[in-house]
Amino acid sequence: MLPRGRPRALGAAALLLLLLLIGFFLFGGDVEYGRPRGAAAVDGDPSADRGGRNRSDCVPPRPPLPKCELLHVAIVCAGHNSSRDLVTLVKSVLFYRKNPLHFHLVTDAMARNILEMLFHTWMVPAVRVSFYDVEELKPQVSWIPNKHYSGLYGLMKLVLPAALPPELARVIVLDTDVTFASDIAELWALFAHFSDEQVIGLVENQSDWYLGNLWRNHRPWPALGRGFNTGVILLRLDRLRQAGWGQMWTLTATRELLTLPATSLADQDIFNAVIKEHPGLVQPLPCVWNVQLSDHTLAERCYSEASDLKVIHWNSPKKLRVKNKHVEYFRNLYLTFLEYDGNLLRRELFGCPSPPSAGAEQVQRALAQLDEEDACFEFRQQWLTVHRVHVTFLPHEPPPPQPHDVTLVAQLSMDRLQMLEALCRHWPGPMSLALYLTDAEAQQFLRFVEASAVLSARQNVAYHVVYREGPLYPVNRLRNVALAQALTPYVFLSDIDFLPAYSLYNDLRASIEQLKLGSERRAALVVPAFETLHYRFSFPSSKAEVLALLDSGSLYTFRYHEWPRGHAPTDYARWREAQTPYRVQWAADYEPYVVVPRDCPRYDPRFVGFGWNKVAHIMELDAQEYELLVLPEAFTIHLPHRPSLDISRFRSSPTYRDCLQAVKDEFHQDLSRRYGAAALKYLTALQQPRHPA
């Protein structure tokens, strides 16, 4: 702003005058400016503000940044892997953004399931998300033969003007394989450079593909010079609709397809063909807004000069493994956001009034009401934390629907990854596993699975990442995430340190069928739990072997030494003899591993860290009058491990115990509220505080 006082008025006047001048100089020559020339586009960079050139002069004026204006971004995304890419892209956008954003996501069912949950739990202020069903749009493009690896999804960008809400006038369209290194508002601001007839903003292609001289008989689609890359697009939707865009591109595509077999680069071929016909439609964007790292890229021309990269585009099928002199630099930028703690992006916007999402507001209010002096402050804080959840983080095939199928449900953090291979060997059936990880650990986990033949061979194991936040392990929240994502009618509620009998998966399905579980009787099947304290241990292949090991003292009933109450009601003596399932009664502190219908009660998320988390769940099953049926042949064995940090902490801290007691009391009050007199027996159970399991 100008210094105050009279001279400034004068100054302002003079400036106004000058601006008109500038405007004339700059935009008089629109045609020249409008013609794509890599170099020209670079030099003409109207947003270059750090090149160190044109410092002291002041044209071209940087377009006004749209302060607090809501910016719209459209992305096409399908499948598990693209969903992960999209998250990294969004993180890079959020890191630099200063405006409210509205993401318009054109997705398949898988991506929608993942991303809806992710954004819902991410709760980023001033971010809205809308979903559009890719299936509904497919018919409009499925007639186009296409050879590009993006398949039909690439072509979807053509139909956005019709697919997005009619009142939406402008949108930035992004591929999932781009990474931002700057504020997206600077890109949005380039709409200001559009002349009245321009409708599409694009960066010139940074390869010679469209010049058609890459190899003999290389016949690309028609394009202006090098053509344009469609990884980053500015669309004036309003004008495209007026101009009858749908008809326009369909005509061009149809005509070209008379002589060309198929599109090689999906939508990009068609956009370029249309632009070749109507050069006036395109506003060339500075190359820094789409630095293309394909093989043989000419991108260096662009960025070697510009010290200021804005958007990087991994538009090679090789992605990060692409060969490029500077790829290390780009990879670091990409990894920055790949591993960036997404929780840190839950920061409000300054300057712009941005009402927090309904959910966020509740949480904020609840958190604000907490008393920092309360000994259990940390705990209550943890209960209130909403963790970001990325379900089916890796590719996963839903199990074929079978009436008696059962999913193993468990949760773990990084220090238990080594259990996964053994678990896969013991349990061939479907699994739903919640992993408590940081963003960086999620990437280590990804590499771990890729490196393991056993794990990467399995399609029926669903991994759900719950992102770390807060000091305590949210064990029951994790269980609920895994439980909610189980797709079979029954679930085996297990823990990661247990290996089930090799035959358990088949035995369970048989028992479920025999006992008509769920359909006719409301029951929980108890799988007796044992433990070995030995490291080297040959896993028993039958009940007979289990009994032998018990007698030889190399196997114990679970927690036999320090917490027998936890499993005593299973009545191991009876199990030794049992030939058929037998019923047992609930008792205080009972916490068996059970098989129940998927619609069983959820775990109480207030139990965090260590202690009593399963006990409460079994209590609720009993309150809902689930029969407890012990299976005569079933068993699962706990392997030894160092105590987790949470446990060591529990053991050392009296506060921890007191807070746990507090939760137990609250839990029981709720129980009485919901089950009335029936819940009385739990009160008596609760009233003798004990070292909990």
Add this chain to the structure above:
Amino acid sequence: MLPRGRPRALGAAALLLLLLLIGFFLFGGDVEYGRPRGAAAVDGDPSADRGGRNRSDCVPPRPPLPKCELLHVAIVCAGHNSSRDLVTLVKSVLFYRKNPLHFHLVTDAMARNILEMLFHTWMVPAVRVSFYDVEELKPQVSWIPNKHYSGLYGLMKLVLPAALPPELARVIVLDTDVTFASDIAELWALFAHFSDEQVIGLVENQSDWYLGNLWRNHRPWPALGRGFNTGVILLRLDRLRQAGWGQMWTLTATRELLTLPATSLADQDIFNAVIKEHPGLVQPLPCVWNVQLSDHTLAERCYSEASDLKVIHWNSPKKLRVKNKHVEYFRNLYLTFLEYDGNLLRRELFGCPSPPSAGAEQVQRALAQLDEEDACFEFRQQWLTVHRVHVTFLPHEPPPPQPHDVTLVAQLSMDRLQMLEALCRHWPGPMSLALYLTDAEAQQFLRFVEASAVLSARQNVAYHVVYREGPLYPVNRLRNVALAQALTPYVFLSDIDFLPAYSLYNDLRASIEQLKLGSERRAALVVPAFETLHYRFSFPSSKAEVLALLDSGSLYTFRYHEWPRGHAPTDYARWREAQTPYRVQWAADYEPYVVVPRDCPRYDPRFVGFGWNKVAHIMELDAQEYELLVLPEAFTIHLPHRPSLDISRFRSSPTYRDCLQAVKDEFHQDLSRRYGAAALKYLTALQQPRHPA
């Protein structure tokens, strides 16, 4: 840049003219501009380029960014905690920087030891670091009574013009408790606004402290209005020297101290007093360059308007725990860099020619020579990796020099943190531990130690963080880091999964003295190793108890089951009877845990991941003719744990074994080269490949 063609020449001319005009309007009124007024400084923000205001007009011209110019930054840093703060500050600067940087660090011995190693191993291109000894400068300020928590160190900023090299004309001075949210070149560019007489650029104080009305008889040092904050300073060193700065501030300080008891805010009081006398010296900087988060801060005035924060200053003793409406936002920004993977900042600069540091160049060349198709590519890559090292990450008291003292040396990663408390109970002596962590894990580790009474009570345990890079655990590199940092004449080379006998520390010192280890005889004292496979295990308090447990089968000699060769030469049968130390002979694959003088050979860093890493070291001790003396009363016991990822991987991968064999061969060739014929016996040992320990 302007579009090409004739009209542009005209345009340029017109602009030139205009700039002169602008210059006049803007900087004519220097006096007014020069007077500190919070609001004025904000509005007058000449670098505000995102506020959404003054968009279309083009004054004031943003100062030219110094493309590729070397920027100088001075920071005063003393002690372990400030060193950690400095790293976070530097990360934030590096993240946004586009210029070569030269850091001038005024440090005490501790900080220098830490930071020299850190920057040496960080190898960030286009970053230079110089150190200046705080002790040498202290006399110049130690006469000033000071009440500020920064102690004498705060005052050091006053003597920078004298302390820094005379040829250095400009420098940015930063407190360690600031965080950058923008390119530091934008700050450097503000030097351009200095009038000829201005020498110090400062942001106005964002509290009412200097108004002197905070409480009755509150008597602050003299200042212009609210005065200025010295967390971020632009210094024209050349002019300060000409103006006789040293004398200037000394006179002022001396005079004020006649009536004032001491400085309350260290250097800041004196800077302000000088400025009060000579207002012409100061160039007020836009408030966004030093957003002060002290209690009762008025900073909101500044940033609530500016959507673009540049530098955040945690200038409250409470630091991150300061109460502030928006503290969550600032904390997230800070945590971003606290947990940021510093390895990602090893990226070259674009546009600017920046020769990599000598070390970096070597590594680059060696890496470039690797053959990607080589099965051992990953391994060789890992051997060549230079890991960032942050020694004495936490406060640490060097042990008092004692002729026979011994330091326990070990290494670990996150999954072994739980061992630390037990280890501290078993070993009261000094320890030097290398931790292999990510930047984020290093913070978890910090919180873990703070939360543990046992660990935070210990001053003689030095923790050295080696930052994770690459897929394999660089076990020997870690051992060498811990070994190099041991400060006692002797070291006990242990592993993290072992707990030594409670008496071992004392026994070892006695034995070292008795046996005249080091001084008269070159020997390695062998501490016999045992293992328990049981979880619950009561640790034996004497050799007698060890023997009893051996006989009862609840204790075994280490790796008795799967790798007896590793410790057989210790001759456990003889140990049972031994009353005095006895000598044993080296044999193939022997890998005992030994006590040696600190100057023993280093471990061979080519052994990464799992396998043979200790064997090679013992072999080298033998080659250097160390006697191997087994101690009769000493013992250490290995506790069970899940196999580490590296081990599981080793077991599953034949490549891993082949590559290990390759290293073994290379290792032996070196051995023969260095020890000639004497090394022959190792060849025979090497030639029978075995499952290595």
